[in-house]
Amino acid sequence: MTAQFDYAYAGTSIRVRCAETSLLEWLNEFLAPWFDIEGRADHDVLIEGNLDPGEYDRMLARGPAKDGGNLDWFSLDGHFESHPRWESDGGGFLCHDEKRRVFYSFDPEERVGGFVAEADRASVRIGLLRLVRELATAHALARGLIHIHGSAFARNGRGVVIIGAKTAGKTSLLINALGTGEVDFLTNDRLFIDAADVAENGVGGRDAAIVGIGMPTIVNSRVGCLEMFPRQRELLRGTPYHRDLSRRECREGIRAKIRNETRWPPSLSPAQFCEVLGVKAIRHAQLTSIVFPVISRDIETFALEALDESVATEEIYAGVFRSATPQKIPEVFRNVSRESIPDESRVRRAARTLARNLNCYRCLLGPEAYRDISLSREFVRQITSG
16 A cells, blocks of 8 residues: 655655655654645655565666766765666656665656665665755755755754854754753754845844754764763663664664664664654744854863854855755756756855844854853853843
8 A cells, every 4th residue: 555745845845655654654753843744635746666676676677878977866065976877768867876776766847756676775765865855955945045054953942053064063062052951953964044034135133033944864973072971972872763763663673674783873863863862853943143163272161252244154155055066956856946046146145144134153162161061051041042
């Protein structure tokens, strides 16, 4: 029996249809609450899943397309993930993900995509997640939302975005805030910022709504980061959860789909991460502040330095999620929306709008920044006070 769900994000609805109900159960858990999961009379895009070893072998036998080459399919930070173009008997794009043993297809004219694989495995699940996320991203960008590489949390509905390069302290600052018991989890790696209520010249002022919308991604923590948080480290060490399984499958001991069960620290879905740490996940929040963490030996605990508009604009622009260039998406999905994706000049203007209408701080983190809960609570209250 075929099951289907509709996943709504940024004004678009993506219908996923597949006979493997455990795969959709896992996807539902991974995407909520950031995607509204609902049954609708219509949808914008359809993804059909086919877990059939015979069909997979038949497609494999066709071989690569005669004109060869690769297709960009998935957006990663700093580059696209590409796969060989495959011989197709229909319209649109078809590629073969050799590592995951999955075929992906998408026809932008018909707005229909799909995947073919031998069975429900972890690699298939992650591939489906990426398909849904890429389609949602294309629509969000076309609506003019700004794609940010950063983490975020909210206190009493007031959101804080953390932007920084790798090892700058984004994850540690997020875990530190979550450990106070006063904040909700918004995202760990990607989010969209919607500043539609604020004119590009900043007329909206600080009372205008600038909203951060989380985009679910796998939650990974570094060993060095967790050494600073003994309580959270022990909670994660004791978890039975794994990103490739739903929480039900983990509790029932269904482990066959897992690729790397012994990985430390564990790799979790956002829902699993939030349950383990005892925090609430929220879909969006009205933003108050943007923080740029910097590890420093010049102070003992932490210090907040307000940034002027020009410096904050450049810092925000540098934090835009980049695959090849800011706001770009893979070739396969470029025509999925009827709207045009903002060019770099519009992205830079949007960065200036955010800098003008949000509190922007450089957060210096000293060696004792996370030494006790009172300091952490003081930081959270300062940064969300407005």
